[in-house]
C-alpha cells in the first residue's frame with residue numbers, strides 16, 4: 001500500500017514547482033510590459049523621480065495624487081482614489097473611463113493577463 005503514496009507526492013511536488021516557475025515568469029512578463037508601456041512616462045527608481053508622469057514607486061495601495069513636486073491635472077487631484085490592485089486594473093483598461101480629463105495619454109490595455117502581470121510587477125516596486 002505504502003508505495004502507492006509516492007506518485008501522489010511526486011505530483012504534488014511537480015505542481016508546486018510548476019506554479020513557482022509560472023509566478024517568476026509573470027513578474028518578468030510584467031517588467032517587460034512596464035518597460036514597453038509605462039517607462040517612457042513613469043519611473044520606479046529610488047529615490048523617486050517624476051518624468052512626464054509621477055513616480056510609480058510604491059503605487060499599489062497608495063492614494064492618488066500624492067507625489068509632491070508633481071503637477072497633477074485638476075481631474076486627477078479631484079479623483080480621490082486609492083490605487084488598490086483592483087482600481088489599477090480598472091484604470092489600466094481605460095484610464096479616461098476612471099479619471100475623465102486625466103492628462104495621462106494612454107489608450108488602455110485590453111489584455112487581462114498583461115494587466116495582472118504588470119500589477120504584480122508594480123506591487124514589488126516598493
Ligand code: HEC
Pocket residue numbers: 034037038039040041042052053054056059063064065066067071072073074075076077083088092101102103104105106109
Ligand atoms: C504618455 C505618457 C504616459 C504613459 C505611457 C503612461 N502614463 Fe501613467 N500617467 C501619465 C501622466 C501625465 C499622469 C498624471 C495624470 C494626471 O495628473 O491627470 C499619469 C498618472 C498615472 C497614475 C496615477 C498616479 C498617482 O500618483 O495618482 C497611475 C497609477 C499611472 N499613471 C499608471 C500608469 C501605468 C501602469 C502605465 C503603463 C501601462 C502608464 N501609467 C502609462 C503619463 C503616462
